[in-house]
Amino acid sequence: MAPTSARPREVTSVLRAVESGLAQGSPTTVWFDHQPYPLAELDRLSNRMASYLAARVKPGDRVGVMARNGLTALLAWWGSAKCGAIVVPYNTSNVGEFLRHQVTDSAPRLLVAQAEFVPELMAGAAGLDVVELIVEGADVAVPGFAGPVVDIDAALAAGDGDYQGPPIDPRDPSHLIYTSGTTGPSKACVVSHSYVCNMALDMVENVERRPSELLWTALPMFHLAAVAHLTGSVLIGASMSLASRFSVRRFWDDIERSGAGIAALMGSMLPMVAQADETEAARRVKGQLRVVSGSPVSADLAALWRERFGVQRVGAGAYGMTEASLITSTPPDQYRAGSAGKENDSFEVRIVDGDGQRVPPGTPGSIVCRPKRPGAMFDGYWRQPEQTLAVFRDLWFNTGDLGRMDEDGYLYFVDRGKDYLRRGGENISSYDMESVLGAHPDIVEVAVHAVPSALNEDEVKVTAVRRAGSALGEHELFEWCHGRVPRYAMPRYIEFRDQLPRNPVGRVLKHKLRAEGLTATTWSAQSSRGPVAEPAGNRPT
Incomplete structure (x- = not known):
């Protein structure tokens, strides 16, 4: 696919957008819990x-x-x-x-x-x-x-x-947004005002958002998506409703009360709402939501949303990360359920092999990108120039994820190349988790890795080696984690082993642990003491 020229777009900031909106009598209103x-x-x-x-x-x-x-x-x-x-x-x-x-x-x-x-x-x-x-x-x-x-x-x-x-200056830093550390402690992405605005406009275009259309979300403002949605509202003169907590039980009441035409969700929120019991509010507002964005979304999940709730489009149809977003998005009227859209006017995108060579359509490889617009991606990791250089090769940013492109240029996510997990819409650093768990006096070695979840994301499993003679139990280790790891990262499963699988140079083979999944000796927090608590900011009820 030959690179295309980006359509001109002003390098701006949300502050300029506010000034412009006020001068033009913008109707933008932001609702916090109504x-x-x-x-x-x-x-x-x-x-x-x-x-x-x-x-x-x-x-x-x-x-x-x-x-x-x-x-x-x-x-x-x-x-x-x-x-x-x-x-x-x-x-x-x-x-x-x-x-x-x-x-x-x-x-x-x-x-x-x-x-x-x-x-x-x-x-x-x-x-x-x-x-x-x-x-x-x-x-x-x-x-x-x-x-x-x-x-x-x-x-x-x-x-x-x-x-x-x-x-x-729009190119001045606006935010430091922390990403999950995968080979070290979590790093902060330096995000400029212009990057926030460019991402916001790409998100507006991706779902073909209309100025008259209110967007509802419970995505937290400590992540970039909610910040971009709010910025997009200001830029196009639209309104937005932000909930302080996500609740499955109150979701349709919130949609009805807000009058939202778009709901921005993520991760397990989509299957939880789709699989919840029918409510009077859901019946009353069937067809009100035109778009429900979020990922991952399978074709079956999208069909369930359409059939039960009359939603026209289900899924983000886009791909991005804190460092670079959105690198792909959906062209008008061309959404394909399950895909992450196509290369847009902000980024050039390729799928490459281990040598950096582009692979044929349909072949899995590493997702890499580079910006077409000024100020369209992050300005590096905060005070870590070496880490910033490490994610670029041949002047292409390596996302660390694997994907494939079809003959029409649609991107499909294949797998994570990075060693992190995702639960409850949050990226979880296995490095940080292992650092904390490794501090337990009875733990000699530990690996934190993903196992599949029924909610389309990951569940957290801890596979650990105890010190000789230790009587540490799984439930005791689980309780020890409270107050030491985030609530969204509390392990669902724990397994003690005599040793961890390693390669000849001593690196733990996490791919083998992931493949083995839930073994006969794996302890489950759910079966032992009920479901693991969701994060307080996004706890489903």
Whole structure:
């Protein structure tokens, strides 16, 4: 497939989009748990936040945020952007070493959090030069923290609603977004304002979103998809509804109340809703949703959504990652269930073999890409130039995933080349999991790997070797993981062995462990103590 020229697209930022929208009388409204915030109000409140932050942080400083979808998360983002700071959203399910690594690595100058996350966040920030903590919610005490703890309402009241910050170049960093580490600790992608906007417009085009069409999602704002969906709403003058939690039981009530025409889901959310019991709300709104985006989606799952709920299109029909997104998407009226779309105007995409040579159509290989537009992908890993160079070969970005392309140029995902797992819509770093589990005094060796899930994603299995004479049990190890690993990463299965399979140079053969799957000696958390808890921010009910 010969590369095509990209259609011209302005290199811009969400801040410019807000200014333009207000000048044109944009009807954009953002709803948080059904509470409406018109664009003009969000602009004024984020000016107040920016004004308050500007007296405490400099352009380029990081503002760390730990909050569910809501006004606090948005104001921390837009407020940071308007004063030139970089926002760093932390996953609200992260705990212990997972969180401590990210907070320490990003070195925030100031922190913003909801009260429930303050103890864990401040434990992770111990020893850092944090000048202030801004809190939404109840009064909290932070032992050992010398800086002031300020209620967010007080911070907003002290800010200037007419604040004008420094000029912001669209190529300036907007976010640090952490990805799951696969061969080391998790890394932060440096994401520019222009990248967020380009991704947002590609997502708008991918689902052929209309300005009159409200989009509903419970995807968290600590991931890039929700940020891009919200940015896309501002760019096209549309409205959006964000839920603070995902609930299977309340899903159709939320869709009915919001009037949404598009729902953005991911991972296990799609089969859970599709397989849930019928509700009155689902019957009343049948046919209201035109699009339900998300992946992975099989042809059978897509058919179930169409038949039960009258949805015209089911599935993202696109492929991307934090480093580069969207590299493929669906052309207008050409969606194919099960595919990840085609090369778009933002990226050139190839399937290559181990030598970097393009393979014939239908042949699996590595998915590689390079941008056609300026500012269309990440600017590297935060403070890790060697890791940034390592993912490029011959000036092509290697996604680490395997795919194939058909004769028409449609991409089909084949498998992950990276050694990570995906559960509950979250990427899970086996490296981080093994680092934590390896610290248990009775564990000598450990491998964390995927086994298939009935919900189209992965389940987490721990295969470990105990020290000689240890009486450590599976249930005891499972309980030990609480508070040390994120709730979405809690292992579903545990197996103790005398040794782990290795190759001649000593590397653990995880592909063999994955192939063996659930053996006769595998312990299941579900059968022993009920289903493993979902992450608090996205717990199905």
